[in-house]
Amino acid sequence: MKPLRPLPTNAIFKPLAPRPCHRPSCLRVNPQQCRTFQLLRRRSHHRAIESLNINRIRRDAYDYYTRRQIFLLCGALTGVAGICYTLYLIYLKLDKPKKFDSGLPKNLDPFSSEAGSTRKTVIHDRDGTELVPTGNSTVPTFPRILDLAVGAEGGQEKINGVEYTLVGLGVRTVSFLGIQVYMVGYYIATQDIAAIQSRLIKEINPIATTLVSNEKDELRKALLDPERGEKLWNDILLEVRPRSLFRVVPTRDTDFHHLRDGFVRAITARSQSNSRDYGDEAFGEAMKEFRSLFNRGKVPKGRELLLLRDAAGQLTITFDDGKTGTGTIGRVSEERLSRLLWLNYLAGSKVASEPARKNIVEGIMEFVERPVGTVATQVL
Numbered sequence: 001m002k003p004l005r006p007l008p009t010n011a012i013f014k015p016l017a018p019r020p021c022h023r024p025s026c027l028r029v030n031p032q033q034c035r036t037f038q039l040l041r042r043r044s045h046h047r048a049i050e051s052l053n054i055n056r057i058r059r060d061a062y063d064y065y066t067r068r069q070i071f072l073l074c075g076a077l078t079g080v081a082g083i084c085y086t087l088y089l090i091y092l093k094l095d096k097p098k099k100f101d102s103g104l105p106k107n108l109d110p111f112s113s114e115a116g117s118t119r120k121t122v123i124h125d126r127d128g129t130e131l132v133p134t135g136n137s138t139v140p141t142f143p144r145i146l147d148l149a150v151g152a153e154g155g156q157e158k159i160n161g162v163e164y165t166l167v168g169l170g171v172r173t174v175s176f177l178g179i180q181v182y183m184v185g186y187y188i189a190t191q192d193i194a195a196i197q198s199r200l201i202k203e204i205n206p207i208a209t210t211l212v213s214n215e216k217d218e219l220r221k222a223l224l225d226p227e228r229g230e231k232l233w234n235d236i237l238l239e240v241r242p243r244s245l246f247r248v249v250p251t252r253d254t255d256f257h258h259l260r261d262g263f264v265r266a267i268t269a270r271s272q273s274n275s276r277d278y279g280d281e282a283f284g285e286a287m288k289e290f291r292s293l294f295n296r297g298k299v300p301k302g303r304e305l306l307l308l309r310d311a312a313g314q315l316t317i318t319f320d321d322g323k324t325g326t327g328t329i330g331r332v333s334e335e336r337l338s339r340l341l342w343l344n345y346l347a348g349s350k351v352a353s354e355p356a357r358k359n360i361v362e363g364i365m366e367f368v369e370r371p372v373g374t375v376a377t378q379v380l
Contacts, residue, residue, distance in 0.1 A: 119366055120144070120166070132166055138251040138301060139183040142169050146187055146247070148308070163190045164245060167363035170356025171251070172262075181262075182250040184353055186345065186360050192242035194373040199240050201368055203232060211368045219368060223361045229347035237339045241311050246345060248305040253298065259305070260294035266344035266352060267337060278336060286334030293317055293330040309338045 122144055123131050131141040146164040169185035188196065201208055203222070204215050211219060223229045236242070248259070267287070271278035299305065304320040313335025320326040332338070344352050351357045 120363070132169065134169055134171075134183050136171060136180070136183055136251060138180075139249045142166060142183070142185045142247065142249075145190075146245075148245075148306075162243060164188065164243075165190045165193065167367075168356060168358075168360030170353045170359045172353045172356070180251045181254065182248050182259075184249075184345065184356050185247045186356070186363075187245045187247060189243035192240075192244075193367060195240050196236060196242055196364075197367050197370075197372045199236055200232075200364065201372065210371050216365050216369060220361055220365060223347070223364065224358070226347070226349040230343060233343060233347040234339070237309075237313075237342055241313060243308075243310055244342070245306055245308040246342075248307065250299055250301045250303065250305075252301050254301075255298050256294040256296040259299065260291060262352070263294075263341060263344075264291060267340045269350075270340045270343060270348070278340075283334060283336055286332055286337045289330075289334075290315075290332050290337060293332070296329070307341065309342060313338050315341070 120132055123133065123141075125131060130144040132144050133141055144166050146166075147161045148164065149161045164187035167186045167188055169183060171183055172181045173179060174181055200219060201211055204211060204219050208215070222232060264287070267290075271283065299319075300322070303322055304326070306316075306318045306326075308316040308318070310316070312333075315332040315334075315338040317329040317331070318326050319329055345356060346360065347357070
């Protein structure tokens with residue numbers, strides 16, 4: 001066995017020679033710089049931890065999720081509301097009846113000119129009923145003929161009823177804005193038209209049985225004159241006493257008290273101008289009785305209210321509530337009260353509806369251009 005040979009001392013403690021660096025000079029890193037960067041990185045890390053606020057982070061997260069839930073809830077409620085509204089509109093469309101074959105034109109005038117004369121515009125629905133257009137979208141038509149038992153006298157006429165013919169119609173407006181309240185039409189018993197014809201024709205030409213163009217213009221002027229027209233209609237209502245009625249149909253929801261106030265104001269204004277004829281106690285009692293008839297509730301739009309005046313001048317009021325049919329509200333026997341109420345629509349310096357008054361006058365012109373007694377037998 002060979003003895004171990006000792007290593008030289010310089011071989012153990014000889015420092016290793018540095019290996020040559022093949023990196024580019026730009027990638028060489030100064031050790032001092034590395035130490036400085038690591039120190040800064042350590043220091044910034046400690047500062048971020050020190051500035052961390054757990055309560056603020058929790059509060060911000062809570063606010064975020066709360067806003068998110070509120071937004072989602074509002075979106076869900078909006079979607080449900082939109083669906084409900086859409087379903088409601090669909091229900092209204094399906095529930096509204098359709099008339100595919102009615103054939104009724106819209107926006108027609110109540111009167112039209114034909115061969116130089118003005119006549120009522122008469123149309124027919126699919127049932128053959130004669131209608132007169134009003135020019136109003138809420139109440140588009142009025143029947144040309146009404147058959148009622150109210151106002152009939154004793155005997156067979158009570159069974160068959162009374163036929164009333166439309167003379168003219170118009171809209172009642174209030175305030176300077178022209179707010180429409182109701183449509184009103186004036187009807188005269190067909191059998192009594194001849195008596196009115198004769199009275200009006202004799203007013204212009206005592207020996208005539210019909211009026212020509214210039215005489216019709218004179219009568220039209222007389223009826224539209226405040227003083228002469230009021231005297232003429234007052235004489236007709238007092239002497240001829242034709243059975244007639246006013247058909248009132250509201251164009252908006254109202255109530256009996258509003259209608260009553262308008263009627264009472266008109267009657268009071270005319271009666272106060274002639275206290276000698278209307279200042280007695282009997283007329284005052286009739287006014288109280290008239291007011292009491294309107295102590296009722298609502299009058300929906302489209303519902304029919306009839307004011308009827310019979311041959312004795314008695315006033316009868318009926319109303320169709322749409323449920324139980326037409327019923328009588330009450331009666332006032334004082335002839336003077338119904339006469340003043342009628343004059344409120346027919347004549348004077350101030351009437352309830354100027355369009356209705358002019359339309360009624362045109363309807364009268366249609367009567368007087370025909371021979372007396374032939375209106376009841378005319379065929380449209």
